[in-house]
Amino acid sequence: MTTRKAEASQMDETAASMAQAPSTPAIAPAAPDRPWAWLAAGWHDLMAMPHIGFLYGGAVVVAGWVLSALLLNIGVAWAVLPATAGFFLVAPLIAAGLYEASRRRERGEPVSLALCLQGFRRNGPQLAFMGVALLLLHLFWVRVAGLLFAVFFGLGFSPAIETLPMALLRSEMLLPFLIIGTGFGFVLASVAFAISAVAIPMLVDRDISAMEAIVVSVRVTLLNWRAMALWAGLIVVFTAMALVPFFLGLALVMPLIGHATWHAYRDLVR
Template identity: 50%
Template sequence: MADVSGAASQSHGHQVRKIRDDRPWHWLALGWQDMTRAPQVSFAFGICLALASWALAYGLWFAEFGYLVLPMAAGFFLIAPLIAVGLYDTSRRLQQGRPVDLGLALMAWRRPLQVASFGMVLLLLHFAWVRVALLWFALYFSDGTPPLDALPFFMLEAANLPFLVIGGLIGSGFALVAFSISAIALPMLLDREVDVFTAMITSVRTVQANPRAMALWAGLIVMLTAIGLVTFFVGLVVMFPLVAHATWHAYRELVA
Protein backbone atom coordinates (compact mmCIF):
# COMPACT_ATOMS: atom_id res chain seq x y z
CA MET A 1 0.00 0.00 0.00
CA ALA A 2 1.09 3.58 -0.58
CA ASP A 3 2.47 5.63 2.25
CA VAL A 4 -0.24 8.27 2.26
CA SER A 5 0.37 11.23 4.55
CA GLY A 6 -2.80 13.06 3.60
CA ALA A 7 -4.05 14.77 0.48
CA ALA A 8 -1.39 17.14 -0.76
CA SER A 9 -3.84 19.03 -2.92
CA GLN A 10 -7.24 18.73 -4.48
CA SER A 11 -8.20 19.27 -8.11
CA HIS A 12 -11.93 19.54 -8.87
CA GLY A 13 -12.69 16.97 -6.15
CA HIS A 14 -9.78 14.66 -7.04
CA GLN A 15 -7.33 14.34 -4.17
CA VAL A 16 -3.64 14.05 -4.94
CA ARG A 17 -1.83 11.76 -2.52
CA LYS A 18 1.56 12.34 -0.93
CA ILE A 19 3.67 9.19 -1.37
CA ARG A 20 7.09 7.88 -0.37
CA ASP A 21 9.96 8.88 -2.60
CA ASP A 22 10.81 5.28 -3.55
CA ARG A 23 7.36 4.27 -4.81
CA PRO A 24 8.29 4.38 -8.55
CA TRP A 25 10.27 1.17 -8.04
CA HIS A 26 7.08 -0.47 -6.83
CA TRP A 27 5.20 0.80 -9.89
CA LEU A 28 7.79 -0.88 -12.11
CA ALA A 29 7.37 -4.13 -10.20
CA LEU A 30 3.60 -3.97 -10.69
CA GLY A 31 4.12 -3.09 -14.36
CA TRP A 32 6.32 -6.15 -14.80
CA GLN A 33 3.60 -8.31 -13.22
CA ASP A 34 1.07 -6.95 -15.72
CA MET A 35 3.44 -7.74 -18.59
CA THR A 36 3.76 -11.34 -17.45
CA ARG A 37 0.00 -11.65 -17.02
CA ALA A 38 -0.79 -10.21 -20.47
CA PRO A 39 2.33 -10.89 -22.58
CA GLN A 40 0.50 -11.09 -25.91
CA VAL A 41 -0.93 -7.60 -25.54
CA SER A 42 2.19 -6.07 -24.02
CA PHE A 43 4.67 -7.42 -26.54
CA ALA A 44 2.34 -6.78 -29.47
CA PHE A 45 2.41 -3.07 -28.60
CA GLY A 46 6.16 -3.15 -28.08
CA ILE A 47 6.88 -4.95 -31.35
CA CYS A 48 4.61 -2.65 -33.36
CA LEU A 49 6.28 0.40 -31.86
CA ALA A 50 9.76 -0.93 -32.66
CA LEU A 51 8.75 -1.70 -36.26
CA ALA A 52 7.21 1.75 -36.67
CA SER A 53 10.36 3.36 -35.27
CA TRP A 54 12.57 1.44 -37.69
CA ALA A 55 10.34 2.41 -40.60
CA LEU A 56 10.34 6.09 -39.60
CA ALA A 57 14.11 6.20 -39.09
CA TYR A 58 14.75 4.46 -42.42
CA GLY A 59 12.30 6.75 -44.22
CA LEU A 60 13.97 9.87 -42.84
CA TRP A 61 17.44 8.60 -43.72
CA PHE A 62 16.37 7.50 -47.21
CA ALA A 63 14.80 10.92 -47.83
CA GLU A 64 18.07 12.55 -46.69
CA PHE A 65 16.49 13.96 -43.57
CA GLY A 66 18.71 11.90 -41.30
CA TYR A 67 19.33 14.88 -39.03
CA LEU A 68 15.67 14.61 -37.98
CA VAL A 69 16.12 11.14 -36.47
CA LEU A 70 17.53 12.52 -33.20
CA PRO A 71 14.82 15.14 -32.52
CA MET A 72 12.12 12.67 -33.58
CA ALA A 73 13.54 10.11 -31.16
CA ALA A 74 13.62 12.75 -28.42
CA GLY A 75 10.05 13.67 -29.32
CA PHE A 76 9.04 10.11 -28.51
CA PHE A 77 8.94 11.15 -24.85
CA LEU A 78 6.23 13.66 -25.70
CA ILE A 79 3.78 11.38 -27.51
CA ALA A 80 4.44 8.00 -25.87
CA PRO A 81 1.60 8.42 -23.32
CA LEU A 82 -0.89 8.65 -26.18
CA ILE A 83 0.40 5.46 -27.82
CA ALA A 84 0.14 3.61 -24.49
CA VAL A 85 -3.63 4.06 -23.94
CA GLY A 86 -4.36 0.41 -24.78
CA LEU A 87 -1.80 -0.75 -22.24
CA TYR A 88 -3.29 1.48 -19.54
CA ASP A 89 -6.63 -0.15 -20.23
CA THR A 90 -5.06 -3.61 -20.07
CA SER A 91 -3.67 -2.87 -16.60
CA ARG A 92 -7.04 -1.48 -15.56
CA ARG A 93 -8.78 -4.68 -16.68
CA LEU A 94 -6.23 -6.86 -14.91
CA GLN A 95 -6.73 -4.87 -11.71
CA GLN A 96 -10.50 -5.32 -12.00
CA GLY A 97 -10.23 -9.04 -12.77
CA ARG A 98 -11.68 -8.61 -16.26
CA PRO A 99 -10.50 -10.42 -19.43
CA VAL A 100 -7.80 -8.86 -21.59
CA ASP A 101 -6.79 -9.32 -25.21
CA LEU A 102 -5.30 -7.30 -28.03
CA GLY A 103 -8.66 -6.43 -29.55
CA LEU A 104 -9.92 -4.93 -26.30
CA ALA A 105 -6.67 -2.98 -25.90
CA LEU A 106 -6.99 -1.51 -29.38
CA MET A 107 -10.56 -0.44 -28.61
CA ALA A 108 -9.57 1.20 -25.34
CA TRP A 109 -10.50 4.72 -26.35
CA ARG A 110 -13.62 4.64 -24.22
CA ARG A 111 -13.82 8.42 -24.33
CA PRO A 112 -12.40 9.12 -27.78
CA LEU A 113 -13.10 12.87 -27.76
CA GLN A 114 -11.28 13.51 -24.48
CA VAL A 115 -8.37 11.18 -25.27
CA ALA A 116 -8.06 12.57 -28.80
CA SER A 117 -8.14 16.14 -27.46
CA PHE A 118 -5.31 15.41 -25.08
CA GLY A 119 -3.51 13.62 -27.90
CA MET A 120 -3.67 16.81 -29.92
CA VAL A 121 -2.03 18.69 -27.05
CA LEU A 122 0.85 16.20 -27.03
CA LEU A 123 1.17 16.24 -30.83
CA LEU A 124 1.26 20.03 -30.92
CA LEU A 125 3.94 19.97 -28.25
CA HIS A 126 5.87 17.41 -30.31
CA PHE A 127 5.59 19.50 -33.49
CA ALA A 128 6.74 22.58 -31.57
CA TRP A 129 9.79 20.66 -30.33
CA VAL A 130 10.65 19.49 -33.86
CA ARG A 131 10.36 23.04 -35.20
CA VAL A 132 12.55 24.44 -32.43
CA ALA A 133 15.09 21.64 -32.95
CA LEU A 134 15.21 22.39 -36.68
CA LEU A 135 15.66 26.10 -35.97
CA TRP A 136 18.52 25.43 -33.54
CA PHE A 137 20.13 23.04 -36.07
CA ALA A 138 19.88 25.65 -38.84
CA LEU A 139 21.28 28.43 -36.63
CA TYR A 140 24.21 26.40 -35.34
CA PHE A 141 25.18 24.97 -38.73
CA SER A 142 24.51 28.17 -40.64
CA ASP A 143 27.73 27.71 -42.61
CA GLY A 144 26.58 24.41 -44.05
CA THR A 145 24.94 21.15 -43.01
CA PRO A 146 27.39 18.35 -42.14
CA PRO A 147 27.25 15.25 -44.41
CA LEU A 148 24.53 12.84 -43.34
CA ASP A 149 26.72 9.76 -43.47
CA ALA A 150 29.13 11.32 -40.96
CA LEU A 151 26.51 13.11 -38.86
CA PRO A 152 26.62 10.82 -35.77
CA PHE A 153 30.41 11.12 -35.48
CA PHE A 154 30.31 14.82 -36.33
CA MET A 155 27.98 15.45 -33.39
CA LEU A 156 30.42 13.80 -30.99
CA GLU A 157 33.28 16.16 -31.83
CA ALA A 158 34.32 18.43 -28.94
CA ALA A 159 33.70 21.54 -31.05
CA ASN A 160 30.03 20.62 -31.31
CA LEU A 161 29.50 20.13 -27.58
CA PRO A 162 27.58 23.46 -27.25
CA PHE A 163 25.13 22.24 -29.89
CA LEU A 164 24.43 19.05 -27.94
CA VAL A 165 24.27 20.77 -24.54
CA ILE A 166 21.95 23.59 -25.58
CA GLY A 167 19.83 21.25 -27.69
CA GLY A 168 19.59 18.88 -24.75
CA LEU A 169 18.50 21.68 -22.42
CA ILE A 170 15.81 22.81 -24.87
CA GLY A 171 14.59 19.25 -25.28
CA SER A 172 14.59 18.76 -21.50
CA GLY A 173 12.35 21.80 -21.13
CA PHE A 174 9.82 20.37 -23.55
CA ALA A 175 10.06 16.96 -21.88
CA LEU A 176 9.46 18.52 -18.44
CA VAL A 177 6.29 20.22 -19.66
CA ALA A 178 5.10 17.02 -21.35
CA PHE A 179 5.82 14.92 -18.28
CA SER A 180 4.11 17.34 -15.90
CA ILE A 181 0.85 17.50 -17.87
CA SER A 182 0.77 13.83 -18.85
CA ALA A 183 2.24 11.90 -15.90
CA ILE A 184 -1.20 10.55 -14.97
CA ALA A 185 -3.54 12.48 -17.31
CA LEU A 186 -4.32 9.81 -19.90
CA PRO A 187 -4.93 7.00 -17.39
CA MET A 188 -7.22 9.41 -15.56
CA LEU A 189 -9.13 10.29 -18.74
CA LEU A 190 -9.51 6.58 -19.43
CA ASP A 191 -10.73 5.80 -15.92
CA ARG A 192 -12.87 8.77 -14.89
CA GLU A 193 -15.41 11.19 -16.29
CA VAL A 194 -13.16 14.24 -16.29
CA ASP A 195 -12.25 16.82 -18.89
CA VAL A 196 -8.80 17.30 -20.40
CA PHE A 197 -8.07 20.47 -18.40
CA THR A 198 -8.88 18.76 -15.08
CA ALA A 199 -6.70 15.76 -16.00
CA MET A 200 -3.74 17.98 -16.91
CA ILE A 201 -4.07 20.14 -13.77
CA THR A 202 -4.31 17.03 -11.60
CA SER A 203 -1.22 15.62 -13.29
CA VAL A 204 0.75 18.81 -12.65
CA ARG A 205 -0.33 18.77 -9.01
CA THR A 206 0.85 15.18 -8.53
CA VAL A 207 4.29 16.32 -9.71
CA GLN A 208 4.23 19.37 -7.43
CA ALA A 209 3.06 17.35 -4.42
CA ASN A 210 5.68 14.62 -4.89
CA PRO A 211 8.72 16.28 -6.46
CA ARG A 212 11.29 13.68 -5.40
CA ALA A 213 9.19 10.64 -6.24
CA MET A 214 8.17 12.09 -9.60
CA ALA A 215 11.75 13.15 -10.36
CA LEU A 216 12.79 9.55 -9.75
CA TRP A 217 9.92 8.34 -11.92
CA ALA A 218 10.86 10.73 -14.74
CA GLY A 219 14.48 9.60 -14.48
CA LEU A 220 13.47 5.94 -14.68
CA ILE A 221 11.30 6.64 -17.72
CA VAL A 222 14.17 8.45 -19.45
CA MET A 223 16.63 5.67 -18.60
CA LEU A 224 14.37 2.82 -19.73
CA THR A 225 13.29 4.63 -22.89
CA ALA A 226 16.91 5.51 -23.68
CA ILE A 227 17.78 1.81 -23.44
CA GLY A 228 15.03 1.17 -25.97
CA LEU A 229 16.34 3.85 -28.32
CA VAL A 230 20.08 3.14 -28.16
CA THR A 231 19.46 -0.55 -28.89
CA PHE A 232 18.12 0.55 -32.29
CA PHE A 233 14.56 0.33 -30.93
CA VAL A 234 14.80 -3.39 -30.04
CA GLY A 235 14.65 -2.57 -26.34
CA LEU A 236 11.33 -0.76 -26.83
CA VAL A 237 9.69 -4.16 -27.20
CA VAL A 238 10.08 -4.57 -23.43
CA MET A 239 10.68 -1.07 -22.09
CA PHE A 240 7.65 0.61 -23.63
CA PRO A 241 4.97 -1.76 -22.24
CA LEU A 242 6.80 -1.93 -18.90
CA VAL A 243 6.66 1.86 -18.45
CA ALA A 244 3.08 2.01 -19.73
CA HIS A 245 1.78 -0.60 -17.28
CA ALA A 246 3.72 1.03 -14.45
CA THR A 247 2.18 4.41 -15.34
CA TRP A 248 -1.29 3.01 -14.71
CA HIS A 249 -0.25 1.96 -11.20
CA ALA A 250 1.34 5.35 -10.64
CA TYR A 251 -1.99 7.00 -11.44
CA ARG A 252 -3.94 4.65 -9.17
CA GLU A 253 -1.65 5.40 -6.27
CA LEU A 254 -1.31 9.13 -6.78
CA VAL A 255 -4.95 10.12 -7.30
CA ALA A 256 -7.62 9.28 -4.74
Protein backbone atom coordinates (compact mmCIF):
# COMPACT_ATOMS: atom_id res chain seq x y z
CA MET A 1 0.00 0.00 0.00
CA THR A 2 2.79 2.40 0.91
CA THR A 3 4.58 1.58 -2.35
CA ARG A 4 1.42 2.29 -4.35
CA LYS A 5 0.94 5.61 -2.59
CA ALA A 6 4.55 6.55 -3.29
CA GLU A 7 4.16 5.61 -6.97
CA ALA A 8 0.90 7.58 -7.19
CA SER A 9 2.54 10.58 -5.55
CA GLN A 10 5.47 10.38 -7.97
CA MET A 11 3.09 10.18 -10.94
CA ASP A 12 1.21 13.24 -9.68
CA GLU A 13 4.46 15.19 -9.32
CA THR A 14 5.55 14.17 -12.83
CA ALA A 15 2.20 15.22 -14.27
CA ALA A 16 2.38 18.55 -12.45
CA SER A 17 5.90 19.23 -13.70
CA MET A 18 4.82 18.37 -17.26
CA ALA A 19 1.88 20.72 -16.97
CA GLN A 20 4.15 23.52 -15.79
CA ALA A 21 6.84 22.92 -18.44
CA PRO A 22 6.54 25.07 -21.55
CA SER A 23 5.25 23.15 -24.55
CA THR A 24 7.19 23.05 -27.79
CA PRO A 25 5.64 25.54 -30.20
CA ALA A 26 3.66 23.86 -32.96
CA ILE A 27 4.32 24.98 -36.52
CA ALA A 28 1.27 25.53 -38.68
CA PRO A 29 1.33 24.96 -42.45
CA ALA A 30 0.89 28.00 -44.67
CA ALA A 31 -0.39 28.24 -48.23
CA PRO A 32 2.20 29.50 -50.71
CA ASP A 33 0.30 32.77 -51.16
CA ARG A 34 -0.28 33.35 -47.45
CA PRO A 35 2.17 36.32 -47.22
CA TRP A 36 -0.37 38.52 -48.95
CA ALA A 37 -2.71 37.99 -45.99
CA TRP A 38 0.10 38.97 -43.61
CA LEU A 39 0.62 42.19 -45.57
CA ALA A 40 -3.09 42.95 -45.43
CA ALA A 41 -3.15 42.40 -41.66
CA GLY A 42 -0.02 44.56 -41.31
CA TRP A 43 -1.69 47.32 -43.30
CA HIS A 44 -4.70 47.24 -40.96
CA ASP A 45 -2.38 47.59 -37.96
CA LEU A 46 -0.55 50.48 -39.62
CA MET A 47 -3.80 52.30 -40.39
CA ALA A 48 -5.08 51.69 -36.86
CA MET A 49 -1.85 53.04 -35.30
CA PRO A 50 -0.36 55.44 -37.87
CA HIS A 51 1.28 57.61 -35.22
CA ILE A 52 3.33 54.61 -34.10
CA GLY A 53 4.24 53.29 -37.52
CA PHE A 54 5.17 56.53 -39.22
CA LEU A 55 7.18 57.80 -36.25
CA TYR A 56 9.05 54.51 -36.26
CA GLY A 57 9.57 54.59 -40.02
CA GLY A 58 10.65 58.24 -39.91
CA ALA A 59 13.28 57.42 -37.30
CA VAL A 60 14.68 54.69 -39.56
CA VAL A 61 14.84 57.14 -42.49
CA VAL A 62 16.79 59.66 -40.40
CA ALA A 63 19.13 56.90 -39.21
CA GLY A 64 19.81 55.97 -42.84
CA TRP A 65 20.65 59.57 -43.69
CA VAL A 66 23.01 59.86 -40.72
CA LEU A 67 24.81 56.60 -41.56
CA SER A 68 25.24 57.60 -45.21
CA ALA A 69 26.54 61.05 -44.24
CA LEU A 70 29.08 59.50 -41.87
CA LEU A 71 30.35 57.07 -44.50
CA LEU A 72 30.66 59.82 -47.09
CA ASN A 73 32.38 62.10 -44.61
CA ILE A 74 35.11 59.58 -43.84
CA GLY A 75 35.72 58.92 -47.53
CA VAL A 76 34.32 55.40 -47.92
CA ALA A 77 31.54 56.07 -50.40
CA TRP A 78 31.75 52.47 -51.61
CA ALA A 79 30.52 51.30 -48.19
CA VAL A 80 27.14 53.07 -48.53
CA LEU A 81 25.74 50.32 -50.76
CA PRO A 82 26.78 47.28 -48.64
CA ALA A 83 25.80 49.09 -45.45
CA THR A 84 22.39 49.83 -46.97
CA ALA A 85 22.05 46.24 -48.15
CA GLY A 86 22.96 45.10 -44.65
CA PHE A 87 19.78 46.78 -43.47
CA PHE A 88 17.99 43.59 -44.54
CA LEU A 89 20.02 41.69 -41.92
CA VAL A 90 19.31 43.87 -38.88
CA ALA A 91 15.82 45.18 -39.72
CA PRO A 92 14.00 42.28 -37.96
CA LEU A 93 15.52 43.35 -34.64
CA ILE A 94 14.88 47.06 -35.22
CA ALA A 95 11.19 46.24 -35.70
CA ALA A 96 10.75 44.80 -32.18
CA GLY A 97 8.75 47.87 -31.15
CA LEU A 98 6.35 47.31 -34.05
CA TYR A 99 5.82 43.69 -32.99
CA GLU A 100 4.95 44.97 -29.53
CA ALA A 101 2.46 47.45 -31.01
CA SER A 102 0.71 44.66 -32.95
CA ARG A 103 0.77 42.39 -29.89
CA ARG A 104 -0.89 45.06 -27.76
CA ARG A 105 -3.51 45.86 -30.38
CA GLU A 106 -4.31 42.15 -30.73
CA ARG A 107 -4.89 41.92 -26.96
CA GLY A 108 -6.86 45.14 -26.75
CA GLU A 109 -4.19 46.79 -24.59
CA PRO A 110 -3.27 50.50 -24.77
CA VAL A 111 -0.68 51.42 -27.39
CA SER A 112 1.80 54.28 -27.24
CA LEU A 113 5.33 54.80 -28.49
CA ALA A 114 6.73 54.46 -24.96
CA LEU A 115 4.80 51.23 -24.37
CA CYS A 116 5.94 49.82 -27.72
CA LEU A 117 9.56 50.29 -26.75
CA GLN A 118 8.93 47.79 -23.95
CA GLY A 119 9.17 45.17 -26.68
CA PHE A 120 12.95 45.58 -26.48
CA ARG A 121 12.98 45.03 -22.71
CA ARG A 122 10.56 42.18 -22.08
CA ASN A 123 13.08 39.52 -23.09
CA GLY A 124 16.05 41.87 -23.19
CA PRO A 125 19.04 39.51 -22.78
CA GLN A 126 17.77 37.12 -25.45
CA LEU A 127 16.95 39.96 -27.84
CA ALA A 128 20.45 41.31 -27.21
CA PHE A 129 21.86 37.91 -28.17
CA MET A 130 19.89 38.01 -31.42
CA GLY A 131 21.06 41.57 -31.99
CA VAL A 132 24.70 40.58 -31.61
CA ALA A 133 24.25 37.66 -34.02
CA LEU A 134 22.58 39.84 -36.68
CA LEU A 135 25.09 42.65 -36.16
CA LEU A 136 27.99 40.24 -36.64
CA LEU A 137 26.40 39.04 -39.87
CA HIS A 138 26.04 42.66 -40.97
CA LEU A 139 29.66 43.53 -40.14
CA PHE A 140 30.87 40.36 -41.84
CA TRP A 141 28.93 41.32 -44.96
CA VAL A 142 30.42 44.84 -44.98
CA ARG A 143 33.94 43.41 -44.63
CA VAL A 144 33.32 40.87 -47.40
CA ALA A 145 31.95 43.63 -49.64
CA GLY A 146 35.03 45.74 -48.97
CA LEU A 147 37.32 42.82 -49.76
CA LEU A 148 35.48 42.05 -53.00
CA PHE A 149 35.61 45.72 -54.02
CA ALA A 150 39.37 45.78 -53.45
CA VAL A 151 39.89 42.51 -55.33
CA PHE A 152 37.91 43.53 -58.41
CA PHE A 153 38.70 47.25 -58.62
CA GLY A 154 42.02 47.53 -56.79
CA LEU A 155 43.00 49.49 -53.70
CA GLY A 156 43.76 52.59 -55.76
CA PHE A 157 40.24 52.84 -57.17
CA SER A 158 38.73 55.76 -55.23
CA PRO A 159 36.90 58.22 -57.52
CA ALA A 160 34.91 61.11 -56.08
CA ILE A 161 31.35 60.34 -55.08
CA GLU A 162 29.90 62.33 -57.99
CA THR A 163 31.93 60.33 -60.54
CA LEU A 164 31.71 56.93 -58.80
CA PRO A 165 28.61 55.61 -60.67
CA MET A 166 30.07 56.33 -64.12
CA ALA A 167 33.48 54.99 -63.12
CA LEU A 168 31.88 51.73 -62.06
CA LEU A 169 29.78 51.49 -65.23
CA ARG A 170 32.88 51.94 -67.39
CA SER A 171 34.78 49.20 -65.57
CA GLU A 172 34.82 45.73 -67.13
CA MET A 173 34.97 44.27 -63.61
CA LEU A 174 31.53 45.57 -62.66
CA LEU A 175 29.59 42.52 -63.88
CA PRO A 176 31.67 39.83 -62.10
CA PHE A 177 31.76 42.02 -58.99
CA LEU A 178 27.96 42.25 -58.98
CA ILE A 179 27.50 38.52 -59.63
CA ILE A 180 29.84 37.35 -56.88
CA GLY A 181 28.83 40.10 -54.46
CA THR A 182 25.14 39.33 -54.98
CA GLY A 183 25.85 35.64 -54.40
CA PHE A 184 27.56 36.30 -51.08
CA GLY A 185 24.82 38.71 -50.08
CA PHE A 186 22.13 36.18 -50.95
CA VAL A 187 23.70 33.50 -48.77
CA LEU A 188 24.07 35.82 -45.75
CA ALA A 189 20.60 37.28 -46.22
CA SER A 190 19.11 33.78 -46.43
CA VAL A 191 20.80 32.80 -43.16
CA ALA A 192 19.63 35.98 -41.46
CA PHE A 193 16.08 35.50 -42.73
CA ALA A 194 15.89 31.86 -41.64
CA ILE A 195 17.09 32.52 -38.09
CA SER A 196 14.99 35.65 -37.55
CA ALA A 197 11.82 35.20 -39.64
CA VAL A 198 9.70 34.49 -36.57
CA ALA A 199 12.38 34.34 -33.85
CA ILE A 200 12.32 38.00 -32.83
CA PRO A 201 8.50 38.33 -32.66
CA MET A 202 8.56 35.14 -30.60
CA LEU A 203 11.11 36.63 -28.19
CA VAL A 204 8.90 39.70 -27.82
CA ASP A 205 5.85 37.52 -27.18
CA ARG A 206 7.19 34.62 -25.09
CA ASP A 207 9.63 33.82 -22.33
CA ILE A 208 11.88 31.72 -24.53
CA SER A 209 15.61 31.57 -25.18
CA ALA A 210 17.15 32.95 -28.36
CA MET A 211 18.45 29.52 -29.39
CA GLU A 212 14.99 27.97 -29.02
CA ALA A 213 13.48 30.81 -31.04
CA ILE A 214 16.12 30.38 -33.77
CA VAL A 215 15.42 26.64 -34.01
CA VAL A 216 11.68 27.28 -34.36
CA SER A 217 12.33 30.01 -36.95
CA VAL A 218 14.51 27.73 -39.07
CA ARG A 219 11.92 24.95 -38.85
CA VAL A 220 9.18 27.35 -39.90
CA THR A 221 11.25 28.47 -42.88
CA LEU A 222 12.06 24.93 -43.99
CA LEU A 223 8.57 23.47 -43.51
CA ASN A 224 6.85 26.39 -45.24
CA TRP A 225 9.60 27.18 -47.73
CA ARG A 226 7.26 28.19 -50.56
CA ALA A 227 5.38 30.75 -48.47
CA MET A 228 8.58 31.94 -46.81
CA ALA A 229 10.34 32.31 -50.17
CA LEU A 230 7.50 34.55 -51.36
CA TRP A 231 7.60 36.45 -48.07
CA ALA A 232 11.35 37.01 -48.34
CA GLY A 233 10.95 38.11 -51.95
CA LEU A 234 8.23 40.61 -51.03
CA ILE A 235 10.39 42.02 -48.23
CA VAL A 236 13.34 42.46 -50.61
CA VAL A 237 11.26 44.09 -53.36
CA PHE A 238 9.37 46.42 -51.02
CA THR A 239 12.50 47.43 -49.11
CA ALA A 240 14.59 47.92 -52.26
CA MET A 241 11.89 50.20 -53.68
CA ALA A 242 11.78 52.08 -50.38
CA LEU A 243 15.56 52.61 -50.38
CA VAL A 244 15.70 54.09 -53.89
CA PRO A 245 14.31 57.56 -53.04
CA PHE A 246 17.11 58.06 -50.50
CA PHE A 247 15.44 55.94 -47.80
CA LEU A 248 12.19 57.97 -47.82
CA GLY A 249 10.08 54.93 -48.68
CA LEU A 250 11.13 53.25 -45.43
CA ALA A 251 8.76 55.57 -43.56
CA LEU A 252 5.94 53.44 -45.01
CA VAL A 253 7.56 50.10 -45.77
CA MET A 254 9.32 49.59 -42.43
CA PRO A 255 6.15 49.71 -40.28
CA LEU A 256 4.14 47.78 -42.86
CA ILE A 257 6.63 44.89 -42.98
CA GLY A 258 7.11 45.04 -39.20
CA HIS A 259 3.40 44.69 -38.43
CA ALA A 260 3.02 42.03 -41.12
CA THR A 261 5.90 40.03 -39.63
CA TRP A 262 4.01 39.86 -36.34
CA HIS A 263 1.02 38.36 -38.12
CA ALA A 264 3.28 35.91 -39.94
CA TYR A 265 4.58 34.73 -36.57
CA ARG A 266 1.06 34.44 -35.10
CA ASP A 267 -0.09 32.52 -38.17
CA LEU A 268 2.82 30.07 -38.28
CA VAL A 269 3.62 29.41 -34.62
CA ARG A 270 0.81 28.09 -32.43
